[in-house]
Amino acid sequence: MEQTENRHLLVSKNNGVMHLTLNRPDSLNAFSPDMMSGLKKSIEEAKSDDSIRVVTLSGAGRAFSAGGDVKTMGSADSLATYHHIGNLNELILAMRDLNKPIIAAVHGYAAGAGFNLALACDMVLAAEGSKFVLSFSRVGLSSDGGGLYFLPRLIGPYLAKELLFTAEPITAEKAHSLGIVNHTYPLAEFKDQVEKFADKIANGPSEAYQFMKKITNQSFNSTLDEILELERISQATIVTTESHKEGVQAFTEKREPNFKEK
Numbered sequence: 001m002e003q004t005e006n007r008h009l010l011v012s013k014n015n016g017v018m019h020l021t022l023n024r025p026d027s028l029n030a031f032s033p034d035m036m037s038g039l040k041k042s043i044e045e046a047k048s049d050d051s052i053r054v055v056t057l058s059g060a061g062r063a064f065s066a067g068g069d070v071k072t073m074g075s076a077d078s079l080a081t082y083h084h085i086g087n088l089n090e091l092i093l094a095m096r097d098l099n100k101p102i103i104a105a106v107h108g109y110a111a112g113a114g115f116n117l118a119l120a121c122d123m124v125l126a127a128e129g130s131k132f133v134l135s136f137s138r139v140g141l142s143s144d145g146g147g148l149y150f151l152p153r154l155i156g157p158y159l160a161k162e163l164l165f166t167a168e169p170i171t172a173e174k175a176h177s178l179g180i181v182n183h184t185y186p187l188a189e190f191k192d193q194v195e196k197f198a199d200k201i202a203n204g205p206s207e208a209y210q211f212m213k214k215i216t217n218q219s220f221n222s223t224l225d226e227i228l229e230l231e232r233i234s235q236a237t238i239v240t241t242e243s244h245k246e247g248v249q250a251f252t253e254k255r256e257p258n259f260k261e262k
Contacts, residue, residue, distance in 0.1 A: 028108070103125060119154070126181045132180065205247065205257075
């Protein structure tokens with residue numbers, strides 16, 4: 001397993017999976033400039049590295065992420081805030097534009113921008129008992145990190161506004177029932193289950209994933225005619241790939257396909 005790190009982000013690569021771990025456990029992995037720049041750099045690396053097929057994002061210590069660092073709140077000026085949110089925006093856009101799946105693995109708390117960072121991923125796995133909270137209104141702020149884009153599309157504007165206005169935590173189980181979380185697992189099994197899930201995705205057809213992620217992300221802002229044409233183009237492109245040929249052959253031979261070697 002290859003490992004690299006910066007002060008606030010741990011990076012490891014294993015069997016086609018890039019594992020990114022937020023690493024400020026003493027502050028519940030609150031965001032820092034080093035963390036955000038490290039995340040963006042790693043996402044860009046994953047995009048250009050053909051050996052990476054999926055990315056996981058998790059937190060060290062007791063929580064996924066508390067979001068913005070409360071210790072710096074109340075002292076920042078408008079210009080500094082504008083630049084800070086600009087850096088966060090660049091990270092969120094890089095995550096959206098990555099042509100590979102990103103899996104958020106949430107335990108403990110995902111709060112504020114930490115919640116929204118999980119929403120910016122393609123799938124969210126959560127440990128049982130973990131909590132999600134959009135805590136912005138408690139400190140007199142509006143949401144950032146794309147939460148006002150992602151959450152209404154997941155659960156509708158009325159529920160989204162309730163979570164934003166009240167800043168009440170919801171459990172992982174409630175988040176699962178709302179469609180925010182894909183799967184929940186017992187905390188004792190969580191790390192193993194995340195690795196198992198990531199390995200399953202990493203062994204899938206990467207070309208198909210690339211098109212499905214891009215087109216799904218465009219679906220809320222596109223007409224049916226536009227999506228149908230994108231589907232037609234993607235099928236015409238993928239039909240000649242080795243992955244498709246392997247999938248058809250595996251189906252014919254009644255075995256599991258081996259996409260990873262193609």
